Amino acid sequence: MKERKLPPVLLQEEALLRRLPDRHGKRSILEGSLSKRWAGYRGEQALDYELKTLPFRKYFIFHDLRLRVFGSSFQIDTLVLTPQVAFLIEVKNIAGTLSLNGDGGQFTRLVNGREERLPSPLAQVKAQQSKFENWLHFHKIYSYPIVPIVAISNATSRLDIRNTSVRVTHLEETLEQIKALHTEYENRRSYDLTTLSRLLNQEHTPFHSNITSAYSIAHEEILKGIQCPQCQQYSMMRINRLWECPFCQKRSSTAHRQAIVDYFLLFNSALTNRKCCEQLLLPYPESQQLVSKLLKRMRLSYEGSTKGRKYHRPDDMEKWIRG
Known part of the structure; x- marks a missing residue:
């Protein structure tokens, strides 16, 4: 229903890196950011490949949705709708042994003998779930279940995730999780996906950041x-x-x-x-x-x-x- 495209900020950062002098102090920061953005985008593409096998009459798929509610915007990377339940999926391309105990616990990864604390993807996907619920309520859509899922796209990662309310899976398991969870909701009230899909596409607002201001780079510094x-x-x-x-x-x-x-x-x-x-x-x-x-x-x-x-x-x- 809405295809994935290269994130505009990724294109902007590539243009900025092209136009910075070789010894500019912000080049290494930009290179690090671009590396992470490309890894994230490739992980999302891997999920897209898996989702293509879902029956298109039962599952409506949206990528890169940016919606506004109560004066603020929020981004949903992947949204899968069925008449009975929605699945909100956050993809993370992270290597290493990933550990988390409880929704509010510390999310860490162990790679090459070094432990590192990372922002919790559970907190991120739950915040998206809350904002999407508010958006639905604003449009008079109530009691439509939203199931958040975190999909780890790096095939070498080992998961040690316990006592969480959000499912964290390897990417190849995500499809089966969606199908299994959908059966649990099949007897619930059905919603009109045609109307909801049209509304989502109408309400989508593309984002164009001021990339030079974001990196505090003056126009005179750009080649x-x-x-x-x-x-x-x-x-x-x-x-x-x-x-x-x-x-x-x-x-x-x-x-x-x-x-x-x-x-x-x-x-x-x-x-x-x-x-x-x-x-x-x-x-x-x-x-x-x-x-x-x-x-x-x-x-x-x-x-x-x-x-x-x-x-x-x-x-x-x-x-x-x-x-």
Whole structure:
């Protein structure tokens, strides 16, 4: 009912890392964050693969839902609806021996002889459950059971989980858990999933963070220019209708696209002809006609006349980037 896409913040962090100087102090922080985000995303993809085998007429699946209730937003990574019960699944890609005793106990992992305390995924999924219940009540949907599940996607992890109200399973066991739990609710009142599904898609609100502010990075610290796809230098120049790198002589007709993508990901604002020239390190207004042609070919939505035209950030950045 709603497909999973690359998290926008992951695309933003990749763009920011591309545009930071090699010795910038925030690079290692960004690299660590990206590593965790990619691990989490791959774990969610592994769950998606398992869920595809569920009968589509009995199970409605939603990914990456962001809803608002009582003035605050909350995120649900995976939601599986049946007419009688909903399953709210939080995937964690964590290696090692994972231990937890009781809902309020310390969640720890032991890996390579070192014990580390981690944020409890139970607290996270229970908070999501509470907020989703509030959202349902706000929309006059009552007594619809919600079962939270934590799925560990790392196949090498060992689980030592005791006395918890939330089920914590290995990923490959999650599907059977859902099916078994569903049988316990099959005699309960049924809800209209068509209406609820439509409402969930209507209420979903995509999130676009201000990534430069989140990392306290000034715009002046971010590299401008067109990156060479071969040697990675921000050096390409316009020569005979192509972009050419003076260091490795790589030539390209589309190298400017990544710079424009990065602008939208990092600054999340409309792009004018002047701003585009600044981003590509082209002289303005001498390059105004060239930039206008380049932007038109990228099929961006816009408003205004040619002189004051503003090109808008695509709503679905992942699809636009791939397109």
